[in-house]
Amino acid sequence: MRVRTLEDLLAAKKRGLVTLYPQKTKIMVGMASCGIASGSRVVMKALKDETRKLGLDAHISPIGCIGSCYKEPLVDVIQPGKPRLTYANVTPVKALDIARSLEGGKPSLDGLFTRIERDENLVEDTKVTIADGPEGGGRPAHGAEKHPAAKEYASVPEFCDVPFFKQQKRIVLRNCGIIDPDNIDEYIARGGYFALHKVLTQIPPEKVIEEVKISGLRGRGGAGFPTGLKWQLTRNSPGSVKYIICNADEGDPGAYMDRSVLEGDPHSVLEGMTIGAFAVGANEGYIYVRAEYPLAIEKLQKAIKQAEEYGLLGNDILGSGFNFCVKLSKGAGAFVCGEETALMASIEGRMGEPKPRPPFPAQSGLWGKPTNINNVETWANVPVIMARSGKWYSEIGTEKSKGTKVFSLVGKINNSGLIEVPMGISLRDIVFSIGGGVTDNGKLKAIQTGGPSGGFIPESLIDLPVDYERLTGAGAIMGSGGMVIMDEKVCMVDMARFFLTFTAAESCGKCTPCRIGTHVMNDTLTRICEGQGKEGDIEFLEELAQTVKTLSLCGLGQTAPNPVLTAIRYFRDEYETHIKEKKCPAKVCKRKFTPEEIAQMKAEAAKRKAAAAAKSQTVTGEGPAAGAVGKKASSQAKAEKKDAGKGKD
Amino acid sequence: MQEKVRIKIDGREIAVDKYFTILEACREVGVHVPTLCFDEALEPYAACRLCVVELVTKGTKKFVASCVYPVEEGAEIRTVSDDIARHRKMLVELYLSRSPNAKRIRRLADELGIKEPRYKFDKSLTHNCVVCAMCIRACSEIVGAYAIGFSGRGMKKKVEPPFHRGSAACISCGTCTTICPTEAITLQEIDQVKTVHEPGGAAGVGAGEVSGVAAGAGAEGVKGGAAALPGAKVVGSVPGSRATPCAVCSAFELIPVPPKHYGKWLSEKLSGKGE
Numbered sequence: 001m002r003v004r005t006l007e008d009l010l011a012a013k014k015r016g017l018v019t020l021y022p023q024k025t026k027i028m029v030g031m032a033s034c035g036i037a038s039g040s041r042v043v044m045k046a047l048k049d050e051t052r053k054l055g056l057d058a059h060i061s062p063i064g065c066i067g068s069c070y071k072e073p074l075v076d077v078i079q080p081g082k083p084r085l086t087y088a089n090v091t092p093v094k095a096l097d098i099a100r101s102l103e104g105g106k107p108s109l110d111g112l113f114t115r116i117e118r119d120e121n122l123v124e125d126t127k128v129t130i131a132d133g134p135e136g137g138g139r140p141a142h143g144a145e146k147h148p149a150a151k152e153y154a155s156v157p158e159f160c161d162v163p164f165f166k167q168q169k170r171i172v173l174r175n176c177g178i179i180d181p182d183n184i185d186e187y188i189a190r191g192g193y194f195a196l197h198k199v200l201t202q203i204p205p206e207k208v209i210e211e212v213k214i215s216g217l218r219g220r221g222g223a224g225f226p227t228g229l230k231w232q233l234t235r236n237s238p239g240s241v242k243y244i245i246c247n248a249d250e251g252d253p254g255a256y257m258d259r260s261v262l263e264g265d266p267h268s269v270l271e272g273m274t275i276g277a278f279a280v281g282a283n284e285g286y287i288y289v290r291a292e293y294p295l296a297i298e299k300l301q302k303a304i305k306q307a308e309e310y311g312l313l314g315n316d317i318l319g320s321g322f323n324f325c326v327k328l329s330k331g332a333g334a335f336v337c338g339e340e341t342a343l344m345a346s347i348e349g350r351m352g353e354p355k356p357r358p359p360f361p362a363q364s365g366l367w368g369k370p371t372n373i374n375n376v377e378t379w380a381n382v383p384v385i386m387a388r389s390g391k392w393y394s395e396i397g398t399e400k401s402k403g404t405k406v407f408s409l410v411g412k413i414n415n416s417g418l419i420e421v422p423m424g425i426s427l428r429d430i431v432f433s434i435g436g437g438v439t440d441n442g443k444l445k446a447i448q449t450g451g452p453s454g455g456f457i458p459e460s461l462i463d464l465p466v467d468y469e470r471l472t473g474a475g476a477i478m479g480s481g482g483m484v485i486m487d488e489k490v491c492m493v494d495m496a497r498f499f500l501t502f503t504a505a506e507s508c509g510k511c512t513p514c515r516i517g518t519h520v521m522n523d524t525l526t527r528i529c530e531g532q533g534k535e536g537d538i539e540f541l542e543e544l545a546q547t548v549k550t551l552s553l554c555g556l557g558q559t560a561p562n563p564v565l566t567a568i569r570y571f572r573d574e575y576e577t578h579i580k581e582k583k584c585p586a587k588v589c590k591r592k593f594t595p596e597e598i599a600q601m602k603a604e605a606a607k608r609k610a611a612a613a614a615k616s617q618t619v620t621g622e623g624p625a626a627g628a629v630g631k632k633a634s635s636q637a638k639a640e641k642k643d644a645g646k647g648k649d
Numbered sequence: 650m651q652e653k654v655r656i657k658i659d660g661r662e663i664a665v666d667k668y669f670t671i672l673e674a675c676r677e678v679g680v681h682v683p684t685l686c687f688d689e690a691l692e693p694y695a696a697c698r699l700c701v702v703e704l705v706t707k708g709t710k711k712f713v714a715s716c717v718y719p720v721e722e723g724a725e726i727r728t729v730s731d732d733i734a735r736h737r738k739m740l741v742e743l744y745l746s747r748s749p750n751a752k753r754i755r756r757l758a759d760e761l762g763i764k765e766p767r768y769k770f771d772k773s774l775t776h777n778c779v780v781c782a783m784c785i786r787a788c789s790e791i792v793g794a795y796a797i798g799f800s801g802r803g804m805k806k807k808v809e810p811p812f813h814r815g816s817a818a819c820i821s822c823g824t825c826t827t828i829c830p831t832e833a834i835t836l837q838e839i840d841q842v843k844t845v846h847e848p849g850g851a852a853g854v855g856a857g858e859v860s861g862v863a864a865g866a867g868a869e870g871v872k873g874g875a876a877a878l879p880g881a882k883v884v885g886s887v888p889g890s891r892a893t894p895c896a897v898c899s900a901f902e903l904i905p906v907p908p909k910h911y912g913k914w915l916s917e918k919l920s921g922k923g924e
Contacts, residue, residue: 237919238919238920334802336802351798351799355695356693356695356714356717356718358717358718358719358915359915359918359919363919364915364918364919368918504803504804505803506802506803507802507803507804508802508803508806509780509799509801509802509803509804509805509806510694510696510780510782510806511695511696511697511698512696512697512698512740512743512744512779512780513698513740513743515780515803515804515806516743516744516746516747516804517743518803519803519804520743520746520768523768524768540767540768543735543739544739546736547735547736547739547740550701550712550732550736551698551701551712551736551740552698553695553696553698553714
């Protein structure tokens with residue numbers, strides 16, 4: 001089944017279109033991690049059982065995550081002559097209803113979330129009218145009229161009209177939630193591997209790098225280094241053996257962009273890596289995935305196997321004579337291994353510790369050879385850039401930040417999920433238009449971007465356009481793309497402490513500012529949270545944070561103080577209330593008492609008890625009543641003692 | 650003929666070997682840059698961050714670890730500035746809070762005028778070890794024994810033989826103890842150690858019998874002193890030296906180790922010559 005020529009690729013595309021838009025009932029279930037967590041496995045089983053029982057000839061296929069995780073489990077159905085219909089929050093019982101309505105040829109209108117009339121094929125710049133079946137592919141992208149079948153479902157909002165999707169521009173997520181990630185034909189049917197064919201047959205490596213430079217693509221792992229320049233440096237480094245690495249060690253709390261891409265569209269990463277390898281002159285690549293992503297690893301393993309069978313990985317790719325193989329390397333649960341030099345040490349089997357730069361990985365990386373390392377999202381962008389041209393890509397986004405960025409919206413937000421938006425979109429659009437606002441009609445307090453390396457952006461900066469420079473200017477960073485929404489019930493001291501606890505535990509311990517500095521910051525924040533803060537703590541924190549930021553060896557330490565610095569910069573009054581009034585304005589932090597304070601409270605309680613006893617003696621004299629009062633006082637003291645004990649826990 | 654590059658250190662213009670690191674250049678002209686994890690005989694590790702200097706190239710200023718950063722034509726280096734002084738002071742304060750009993754750290758703190766650290770560790774958490782990895786690097790790079798390594802991460806990182814047990818790879822040479830800047834590492838006996846070789850005795854070193862002898866960074870029950878093990882006699886504490894077993898009496902003696910010119914080694918490697 002080797003694919004050698006363009007004709008072979010077109011034949012595979014034809015096969016893919018048949019399964020993508022079959023001439024019979026097709027049921028798709030969102031089976032990425034988010035879907036499975038919401039119960040899509042049970043839904044899948046119910047659908048399979050019911051269709052078998054009904055004798056319904058249906059093609060049931062698992063798909064990745066389309067982004068609207070808050071609507072999971074999602075079930076999509078396509079019937080000949082009808083648009084693709086998406087059901088949200090499907091329970092096994094609802095699944096039975098859907099299956100029965102499909103048997104009658106009239107998909108149920110109950111629980112419909114959206115309908116898709118035409119699938120956009122971004123790589124080929126065409127739109128496929130779903131109702132036309134496999135022959136509908138390749139219609140011009142613009143000016144095509146809506147299919148008449150739409151009237152039947154006119155009350156259901158169309159995909160591009162749903163607020164959650166309206167402002168999105170899906171480049172990296174182009175196939176997520178559309179194709180079956182286990183079926184390489186469906187990826188090819190959506191224009192996949194055609195960019196690779198174009199590159200290998202028509203474009204010399206230097207031109208490929210030139211195109212990526214024109215696109216203005218910057219590293220999506222967080223730091224935003226220009227990708228084309230990185231490739232150039234690796235290509236120019238002397239040496240015959242070079243490596244390509246895909247960094248899929250996504251560890252930020254609340255971030256899952258890479259996971260979704262790997263689970264929903266692994267081939268896009270493989271194609272991007274192959275193009276990159278051709279450009280820099282590498283013949284071997286590694287994908288470093290964290291072991292906590294078992295499903296992503298499974299999908300990648302399948303994808304690599306399929307690509308090898310098709311001859312799209314391995315020797316003599318597409319008959320061009322170019323060789324490239326990809327190996328999987330699993331991380332062992334260290335956050336610092338997302339740092340590129342530590343990651344390479346981990347692949348080599350050594351301790352995951354960062355190394356000083358220079359030498360840069362482009363000069364001396366994996367096993368001392370020139371190595372080009374990029375993030376999952378960066379790689380997934382590459383095939384589209386090569387297919388559509390760098391100029392097309394550079395027209396999206398802002399002056400210095402081109403293209404789109406995938407964010408995971410989590411926290412106190414109504415529409416939590418995965419979104420891909422053009423750079424330069426305002427935070428307000430992300431939170432309120434796409435995200436649907438704060439949960440329970442709460443008031444937005446801050447947005448945390450970039451995970452433990454990022455910072456808090458206060459509500460007052462809600463109109464800030466999102467790009468690399470502006471986020472950095474606000475004290476946060478773009479980071480890998482986690483976006484945590486916080487409402488008024490969140491304490492900023494506690495939040496900063498949360499992230500510092502994380503970085504202090506994940507610091508590799510190699511360099512001192514990070515090893516001791518994060519620990520000390522974490523401890524100081526804990527003290528402030530517990531009402532034991534003292535004058536000068538804020539200044540000490542600021543000074544220490546600056547030192548850790550400046551002196552640390554790698555990105556982990558250099559960015560670890562960001563949550564503290566931004567929290568103090570924008571929410572200083574909360575820190576002061578904690579320290580001076582020993583109170584948490586958001587009522588989150590629990591006061592903890594020192595042994596001295598507890599002893600003092602005990603003494604006061606005893607004093608009160610004695611005073612009460614003395615009072616009762618003088619008022620009623622000796623008698624049974626006095627004993628009762630005394631008992632009451634002592635039980636009160638006991639209760640107080642209990643409270644104090646609780647505080648200690 | 651050595652090629653030279655012109656650089657500026659604290660305003661002084663000088664020409665130095667183009668393969669020098671900034672630290673080497675500073676030492677060449679007698680500018681003092683404090684270090685803790687640097688030893689000429691070892692590959693630089695860039696972990697202590699004390700040697701950080703300001704580097705100005707093409708109008709941009711950045712802080713770099715001078716022990717690993719190569720000099721480049723036209724570079725302007727500042728080893729003394731308000732920023733450096735402030736950061737270095739904070740850093741030494743961190744060291745002092747964690748290792749208040751280490752003499753070297755005390756001396757550094759005195760030089761910078763730090764009396765007491767503002768943050769204090771619980772006594773049980775203080776430790777002389779500054780995680781500079783000098784012992785580990787000396788063991789692997791100089792001795793070639795690979796008997797000790799790190800375990801844990803963050804504040805829990807410590808020097809240990811593999812699996813917390815006596816290492817058969819240890820030849821009890823004591824190099825790790827001589828090179829340790831803070832007297833944190835000592836030789837000790839673990840798990841029914843057999844006495845390896847009494848002074849003047851005939852038992853060979855390097856045989857399997859030495860198993861059970863290991864260096865542990867301040868594990869409980871450490872008596873201290875490099876000569877805790879009979880026969881493991883280490884003389885003096887000379888940086889850049891290694892202890893080697895004496896052929897005759899099987900005790901150890903120190904022999905000098907040539908310095909590693911990191912910059913030169915690196916540039917050769919990068920230009921492909923080192924392959």
